[in-house]
Amino acid sequence: RGTKVRDHKFPKGEAVYKLLYLESERQEGRWAERRLKGFAEVREVLEKMLLERYAPRTQTLTHKS
Structure with missing residues (x-):
């Protein structure tokens, strides 16, 4: 209504x-x-950058426990 x-x-x-x-x-x-134009083209690069930046940090946190 x-x-x-x-x-x-x-x-x-x-x-x-x-x-x-x-x-x-x-x-x-x-x-x-x-959808953002061109995002699919840079998605892989962004994921790699994210892993490089935060993966070492998460690995140290999981190994301590």
């Missing part, structure tokens, strides 16, 4: 929040499907 705007006013204050919430949910769904 939609919220009707009469005389440029919302029926209740809560209606404004409901409208904002529903619109943000709709936008989130749209943006979740987007």
Whole structure:
């Protein structure tokens, strides 16, 4: 059920929040499907950099316990 705007006013204050919430949910769904151009090309490089930076740290933490 939609919220009707009469005389440029919302029926209740809560209606404004409901409208904002529903619109943000709709936008989130749209943006979740987007893909960055060129990301697939650099993904492997980024994963390698991540492992080089954080793998030694996680190995020392797991070996101590």
